[in-house]
Structure formats: C-alpha cells, structure tokens
Amino acid sequence: MLKVDNITVAYGKAKALHGVTLTVEQGEMVTLLGSNGAGKSTLLKTISGLLKPRQGGISFLGQQINNLPPHKIVELGVVQAPEGREVFPSLSVRDNLRMGAFTRRDEKAVARDLQFVFDLFPRLAERRDQAAGTLSGGEAQMLAIARALLADPKLLMLDEPSLGLAPLVREDIFHVVQQIYQERRVTILLVEQNAKWALGVASRAYIMENGRIVMEDLGSKLAENEHVQRAYLGY
C-alpha cells in the first residue's frame, strides 16, 4: 500500500534520514520505534508531503506521491493526526471535526463517521459545543485523532498519540487506536514511545536509529530481541 523507497531527507545541510526504506501493506498496523531525534517524525512528515526527500521516492497504492502537495496526499487517503495542540482553539469540538471532513462530499458518510467518533470518544460527545482551546491535553489529543478519522483515511499515521498523557488517559488512547484498527479496518502507521504496547499490537515493527532503519520484524519477534529489550523495553 505504502512504499517508502530509500529516501534521504535533510534540514538544510543536516541529514535527518539516510536511505530509509519501509513498507506498509493494506490492513497492517506497523509501528516505528526509535529514540529521541532518530527521525521518526521526519519520516511521517515526509510521507505527509510536508518535507520533500532529496533522494528516493514514496508511492501510495501504486502512485508516486513524493512530489504532491500535502492536501493532495490527504485526498488520496494518507492522513496524519495532528498533535493535540494543533486543533483550532476558537472552534467548537464539532466544528473542528467538520473541518477534518471538509474535502468530502458524501454528507451521509460524514454524519455516520461523526457518530462513530462520538461513540469512540464519549468525552468528545459530551463536549461537542465546547471551544477546542479549552479542552484538556488528553481531550485535545482525542480530538486530533477523531479529526483525522473524519478525513476518511486509508492509511492513518499517528505520531506519539499518548505523549504527555496521564496513565489512565493513555490507556484510553491505546484502546481507541486498537478499536480504530479492528472495527474500522484502517491501516495504521504508528510512532509510539510505549514500546511494550506498540510491539504488542503491531503486525510488524521497524526500529530507527540515527536516521536509519536498523531492524524490521514481527512485533512479537522484536519484543524478544535482546537489543530491543535493553534499549526500548527497559529489561
């Protein structure tokens, strides 16, 4: 479904990704692990079209996308949930969600998806008329994920959805990501610091270090790997 082929990405002269190759097949949940500064967010931003690779290419469903502007990539179904702080603060929860669906014309399907995310996040349903800027951090993160779902993603990319959240809210987010995967059958590319959970739910996982992919395997296999256990699972 998604093929990232040997891409090199740099900020000015500083290279952040050195020949990264990664694939995501339809129906997979693929997770990307790596320490701070490894290049995970850079990779997601490049797939989203916010950064352009210096070398290599990216294709989605057989179409080259690395030269497309970000909104075209979203229209093809590659949607990255923004960070929780990137919601529109003065708009209500409901209007933020509607913004997520602004390119879609099928009103019935949009209404159905709105209901789906309100079922998924009852806290957002209760706060549908509240200004998004007054949500708690965890609620704003839920809104960001919900807004991405309203864009009807074929591939949903999440960059550390549980970052900075209290343990119970983090559990909520984990649960919801699994529900999205299982009930909506959305293909997911997930960056997540909680390696134990991320490897447990992943179909496959990649480990990134210093801008390079250094390991790739089934989540369960990586969880048994000694280097992974020491570096990411704290054993």
Ligand SMILES: Nc1ncnc2c1ncn2[C@@H]1O[C@H](COP(=O)(O)OP(=O)(O)OP(=O)(O)O)[C@@H](O)[C@H]1O
């Ligand atoms: N806008 C930028 N300008 C210059 N360098 C950048 C920029 N954004 C990121 N970098 C650098 O690129 C490298 C990769 O950063 P990136 O944000 O992709 O890492 P990450 O794996 O997402 O880390 P984290 O786990 O901390 O989020 C880092 O060395 C970072 O300092």
Ligand SMILES: [Mg+2]
């Ligand atoms: Mg990051």
